[in-house]
Amino acid sequence: MKAFHDLTELPTPSLILDRSRLLRNVARMQARAQALKVQLRPHLKTAKSARVAELAHNGTKGPVTVSTLAEAAYFARHGFRDITYAVPIGPQKLDQVAALMRAGGDPASVDLKIITDHPAVAQAIADKGRELGVAFRVLIKIDCGLGRAGIPPDSDLLLPLAGILAGDPAQPGSRLAGVLTHAGHSYNATGIAEIERIAEEERLAAVTAATRLRAAGFACDIVSVGSTPTALFAKSLDGVTEMRPGNYVFFDLFQAALGTCRMEDVAVSVLAAVVAHHPGRNHFLIDAGGLALSKDTGANKHAPGTGYGRVCRPGDALPLPGLSVYDVHQEHGLVGGPLTPDGKQAEPVDFAGHAPGSRLRVLPNHVCMTGAMYDRYFVIDPARNSGQPGGGPEIVAEWDRVNGW
Amino acid sequence: MKAFHDLTELPTPSLILDRSRLLRNVARMQARAQALKVQLRPHLKTAKSARVAELAHNGTKGPVTVSTLAEAAYFARHGFRDITYAVPIGPQKLDQVAALMRAGGDPASVDLKIITDHPAVAQAIADKGRELGVAFRVLIKIDCGLGRAGIPPDSDLLLPLAGILAGDPAQPGSRLAGVLTHAGHSYNATGIAEIERIAEEERLAAVTAATRLRAAGFACDIVSVGSTPTALFAKSLDGVTEMRPGNYVFFDLFQAALGTCRMEDVAVSVLAAVVAHHPGRNHFLIDAGGLALSKDTGANKHAPGTGYGRVCRPGDALPLPGLSVYDVHQEHGLVGGPLTPDGKQAEPVDFAGHAPGSRLRVLPNHVCMTGAMYDRYFVIDPARNSGQPGGGPEIVAEWDRVNGW
Numbered sequence: 055m056k057a058f059h060d061l062t063e064l065p066t067p068s069l070i071l072d073r074s075r076l077l078r079n080v081a082r083m084q085a086r087a088q089a090l091k092v093q094l095r096p097h098l099k100t101a102k103s104a105r106v107a108e109l110a111h112n113g114t115k116g117p118v119t120v121s122t123l124a125e126a127a128y129f130a131r132h133g134f135r136d137i138t139y140a141v142p143i144g145p146q147k148l149d150q151v152a153a154l155m156r157a158g159g160d161p162a163s164v165d166l167k168i169i170t171d172h173p174a175v176a177q178a179i180a181d182k183g184r185e186l187g188v189a190f191r192v193l194i195k196i197d198c199g200l201g202r203a204g205i206p207p208d209s210d211l212l213l214p215l216a217g218i219l220a221g222d223p224a225q226p227g228s229r230l231a232g233v234l235t236h237a238g239h240s241y242n243a244t245g246i247a248e249i250e251r252i253a254e255e256e257r258l259a260a261v262t263a264a265t266r267l268r269a270a271g272f273a274c275d276i277v278s279v280g281s282t283p284t285a286l287f288a289k290s291l292d293g294v295t296e297m298r299p300g301n302y303v304f305f306d307l308f309q310a311a312l313g314t315c316r317m318e319d320v321a322v323s324v325l326a327a328v329v330a331h332h333p334g335r336n337h338f339l340i341d342a343g344g345l346a347l348s349k350d351t352g353a354n355k356h357a358p359g360t361g362y363g364r365v366c367r368p369g370d371a372l373p374l375p376g377l378s379v380y381d382v383h384q385e386h387g388l389v390g391g392p393l394t395p396d397g398k399q400a401e402p403v404d405f406a407g408h409a410p411g412s413r414l415r416v417l418p419n420h421v422c423m424t425g426a427m428y429d430r431y432f433v434i435d436p437a438r439n440s441g442q443p444g445g446g447p448e449i450v451a452e453w454d455r456v457n458g459w
Numbered sequence: 460m461k462a463f464h465d466l467t468e469l470p471t472p473s474l475i476l477d478r479s480r481l482l483r484n485v486a487r488m489q490a491r492a493q494a495l496k497v498q499l500r501p502h503l504k505t506a507k508s509a510r511v512a513e514l515a516h517n518g519t520k521g522p523v524t525v526s527t528l529a530e531a532a533y534f535a536r537h538g539f540r541d542i543t544y545a546v547p548i549g550p551q552k553l554d555q556v557a558a559l560m561r562a563g564g565d566p567a568s569v570d571l572k573i574i575t576d577h578p579a580v581a582q583a584i585a586d587k588g589r590e591l592g593v594a595f596r597v598l599i600k601i602d603c604g605l606g607r608a609g610i611p612p613d614s615d616l617l618l619p620l621a622g623i624l625a626g627d628p629a630q631p632g633s634r635l636a637g638v639l640t641h642a643g644h645s646y647n648a649t650g651i652a653e654i655e656r657i658a659e660e661e662r663l664a665a666v667t668a669a670t671r672l673r674a675a676g677f678a679c680d681i682v683s684v685g686s687t688p689t690a691l692f693a694k695s696l697d698g699v700t701e702m703r704p705g706n707y708v709f710f711d712l713f714q715a716a717l718g719t720c721r722m723e724d725v726a727v728s729v730l731a732a733v734v735a736h737h738p739g740r741n742h743f744l745i746d747a748g749g750l751a752l753s754k755d756t757g758a759n760k761h762a763p764g765t766g767y768g769r770v771c772r773p774g775d776a777l778p779l780p781g782l783s784v785y786d787v788h789q790e791h792g793l794v795g796g797p798l799t800p801d802g803k804q805a806e807p808v809d810f811a812g813h814a815p816g817s818r819l820r821v822l823p824n825h826v827c828m829t830g831a832m833y834d835r836y837f838v839i840d841p842a843r844n845s846g847q848p849g850g851g852p853e854i855v856a857e858w859d860r861v862n863g864w
Binding site for chain 1: 526546550551555577583607608643733737746753788793814833834864
């Protein structure tokens with residue numbers, strides 16, 4: 055593989071990871087987990103990288119959360135043994151789950167936990183486990199207000215679900231591992247005070263369900279919560295055993311708009327190049343469009359004018375005032391000033407400062423979606439300058455990602 | 460590689476390509492090109508597949524359009540020799556373009572054409588060509604009303620650009636190959652009559668620019684237009700030499716909403732499985748979310764309630780009345796009835812007909828974006844039933860795709 059020395063040598067678009075920002079972000083969350091006295095089980099749906107997962111655990115192969123079985127297989131292959139697949143399992147995936155648990159020949163070599171909220175799926179899990187001679191470890195998915203997946207903590211389904219999953223002790227096809235919830239609605243919060251309130255709702259939902267299960271005689275070892283906003287601002291996680299934030303390793307413009315990070319914490323960006331100037335339309339074109347940046351526009355809810363990303367000089371990755379990618383086509387990004395309410399750009403664009411062929415970096419609106427288009431990170435360390443004129447930070451590593459399903 | 464017999468055996472999500480619909484679509488566009496007496500140069504940014512490109516040309520390796528240099532390299536590797544890279548070239552990509560032109564050792568082995576609309580880029584092309592001893596073939600990008608890239612056909616820049624690109628005949632670093640325009644604003648049309656009008660604007664813009672160039676003594680061999688809507692409904696392409704539609708090979712819900720195809724023409728879908736039921740929230744969950752379907756919501760402009768895709772039985776891929784993927788998270792799709800103006804679902808969902816583990820197919824909102832998440836197509840032929848109970852159509856092939864940059 056060709057090695058690249060600095061940002062001037064990379065193809066465009068490329069995905070850039072700032073190691074110093076990443077290290078600061080993972081240290082911040084490690085400190086949070088210690089202060090809250092819970093296990094950190096980072097959700098690797100954002101990073102999809104074994105190297106990032108290890109850094110999130112101070113160099114160890116600690117507990118991880120995944121969003122696909124492709125991720126589960128990848129992390130198992132990289133030596134991670136304690137994995138939770140935190141999307142409701144479809145019965146058609148159980149053979150593959152069992153195969154992953156047995157990876158390496160040992161039936162318990164990978165502790166791959168799955169989740170459900172449906173009695174028919176729970177029964178299918180228990181039956182399939184007995185058929186295959188494995189005991190699937192299952193968490194019951196609790197809804198704490200997001201309204202996406204899970205049963206409410208006071209649901210009449212909770213104990214019947216537990217009964218099915220706890221199964222027949224003599225021949226268990228499944229075991230109840232605990233409860234899991236996710237306060238994704240914290241992303242709609244309008245300030246830190248509201249995030250704190252949602253974090254408490256999240257804690258309470260998980261603990262309420264766990265308390266009901268234990269009162270009915272079921273074991274409930276794992277009480278799992280977590281989103282990046284609530285993990286950063288929860289005042290207490292009493293009764294919770296672990297948290298699963300994911301986005302925090304990189305952050306993005308959505309998180310900055312929400313107030314959970316600063317612009318200088320956003321660790322991933324897209325390197326792009328200017329390809330055309332259109333002064334009559336007050337925009338220039340870059341070679342990063344809807345595929346390179348994603349079409350996610352969520353951050354605009356909190357920060358109008360964010361568009362599909364904010365534009366930065368390659369050397370510092372701090373947003374240039376008044377410049378955003380305000381529209382995208384498949385491989386075209388249109389860069390101009392934020393739009394006024396009537397759809398016009400407010401400020402004239404600095405064309406002289408962005409000659410065709412010059413490079414810039416785009417901070418992503420939603421990094422989980424943007425990252426998924428790339429098979430690798432080019433890792434930079436801003437403290438190590440390449441020494442080339444205009445080269446900026448040196449590329450210190452290439453890290454792979456696991457995409458697809 | 461494991462071979463799959465039918466849709467019940469595939470992992471979910473997977474990308475499904477209906478060969479019979481594809482063949483009908485490519486035949487329709489071949490007939491259009493013949494009737495309009497222009498060369499068809501399909502834009503492979505949609506399919507990113509050599510097999511689809513060959514079918515679009517009746518089994519031959521005819522002229523193609525690409526949106527990335529990764530696609531250019533892929534099609535060159537598969538024997539395609541006449542390639543146009545239809546995104547404005549950044550000067551930093553010229554070394555790579557020259558390397559692709561020389562693939563196989565022959566300086567002219569791949570006729571890879573590039574485009575620009577900027578005098579400084581044109582000069583960089585001419586200079587780089589002389590430096591490397593190649594003559595880049597360049598088309599001038601014309602704007603016909605989309606307002607994304609290109610100069611207007613009456614621009615004062617047209618002849619100076621041609622002058623730079625035509626270069627020094629004694630030592631040419633570049634050659635002027637022609638003009639190219641794209642009526643992407645046809646996607647905003649409100650009916651076929653408006654598409655016809657935009658098609659005529661597109662034709663006129665390209666022909667006007669070509670006429671001005673020729674009147675000034677420049678060669679202008681290629682006069683290139685094309686988008687799927689205008690290619691299907693142009694009444695005349697007099698003066699045009701080629702058209703570059705891309706989406707038509709597959710079509711999608713956007714095109715169906717625009718009126719350029721029927722639902723039963725949409726050739727690509729995402730196979731997904733039901734993973735949870737939430738009757739209290741009137742939705743069920745599928746294992747295809749924002750990554751598997753993309754976050755593109757463009758079709759809703761023409762067909763409110765389309766959401767992120769329409770849901771179909773696996774066997775026929777025709778939308779079930781009242782069911783769409785109305786919200787997505789990274790790996791979750793929420794399926795319910797189309798939303799009413801106050802954000803509620805209008806009709807109760809048929810849970811009994813969609814048991815957990817059961818499969819369905821989702822027609823994509825915008826297939827160019829959806830396809831980009833998959834590395835292969837599972838190709839089905841509905842005329843060949845697998846013979847398995849519930850198996851539906853047989854999988855007759857796996858075709859690769861070229862993603863990334």
